[in-house]
Amino acid sequence: MFILRFFLxxxxxxSVIGTxxxxxxxxxxFQVFGxxxxxxxxxxxxVALTLDDGPSPKYTAEVLDVLANFDAKATFFLTGQAVVAHPALVADIAAKGHEIGNHxxxxxxxxxxxxxxxxSEVESTDRAIRAAGYTGPLHFRPPYGKRLLGLPYYLKKTNRLTVLWDIAPETDPxxxxxxxxxxxxxxxDAKNGSIILLHVMFVSRAGxxxxxxxxxxxxxxKGFTFVTLSDLLQHKNCVST
Ligand SMILES: [Zn+2]
Structure with a gap:
């Protein structure tokens, strides 16, 4: 009986800890560290528009053109593997005044x-982004937004900021x-200070x-200015109401 109760x-x-x-x-x-x-x-x-994944050779130029048409700055969270494959696209993004982040x-x-x-995941990506010529701030966005203990611990240890979002309009499948x-x-949903997450780099993301x-x-x-993530956090290039 005791054993049964213990197991229950x-x-x-x-299950409580797992949930x-x-x-x-x-x-x-909320996260535990950092x-x-x-x-x-x-x-x-x-607001800060954040565009995750890529850069993809198929869509980066189109996205940059759209942003330029609206004189809008964005932040591109790129994967190291795509940066290594397409460093010239990374240089294009940086040359247009956008911010780049580590994804x-x-x-x-x-x-x-x-x-x-x-x-290895974090440092090799920073190195690849720097090797492509980007010199601006480099924050980190976890893939799928997922992190528990080890990743926040590492990001805190290396003084990196974890960046998520408050507006994710693609979440309903x-x-x-x-x-x-x-x-x-x-x-x-967008409000003053919102960080908007969009995925625009894959063929499946035509919408x-x-x-x-x-x-x-x-x-x-509606009166919003689109600024880079770092400008949003430092209240730079924002027009006051
Ligand atoms: Zn992603």
């Missing part, structure tokens, strides 16, 4: 990963290829690419 208690404890760890690993508001940001100050009518080398889930593997819905959600000019036009019409 252990089972309950394991807590799962929610913690994907929380956009500094996390999911939005900027609400004092200024500015790991091979885009793995970085939960339960050894410190040496985390170090039933309509995340619908440009109108992606635009509608972004315009409805997000089509939404991009609509989002830029719509939020500019």
């Amino acid at each position: 208690a252990a089972l309950v404890a394991i 807590a760890a799962y929610f913690l690993s994907k929380s956009t508001r 500094e996390l940001v999911s939005r900027g100050s609400s004092q200024h009518p500015c 790991s080398f091979s885009h793995p889930r970085m939960v339960g990963m050894s410190q040496s593997r985390i170090e 039933t309509n995340n290829s619908d440009a109108t819905e992606i635009t509608r959600r972004t315009l409805a 997000s690419r089509a939404a991009l000019p609509e989002i830029l036009a719509g939020l500019q019409a």
Whole structure:
């Protein structure tokens, strides 16, 4: 009887800890170590558009043209493997005044990963981005936003900022290829200081690419300025209300 109770208690404890760890690993508001940001100050009518993955040779120029048409600055969280494959695209992004961030080398889930593997994923990507000629700030966004203990610990140890988002209009799988819905959600939810997450670098993301000019036009019409992530956090290039 005692053994049975012990096993039941252990089972309950394991599921509670497992559930807590799962929610913690994907929380956009809290992490155990280091500094996390999911939005900027609400004092200024500015937002940061963050574009994850790539750069892809197929879509980078198109995305840069759209941003230039709206005189908007964005932040590109790039993977090391794509940076190594396409350093000239990284140089193009930097030359247009956008910010570049580290999105790991091979885009793995970085939960339960050894410190040496985390170090390799993070450092090799920073090195590749610098080798492509980018000299600006370099923050980190975990693949899938997932992190638990080891990754935050490493990022804190190396003084890196973890960057997530408060607006992710592609999260509903039933309509995340619908440009109108992606635009509608972004315009409805964006606030002063919002960090917006979009994926525009893959062939499957035609809806997000089509939404991009609509989002830029719509939020500019509401009085928002699109600035880089670092400018958003430092209240630079933001027009005060
Ligand atoms: Zn990603």
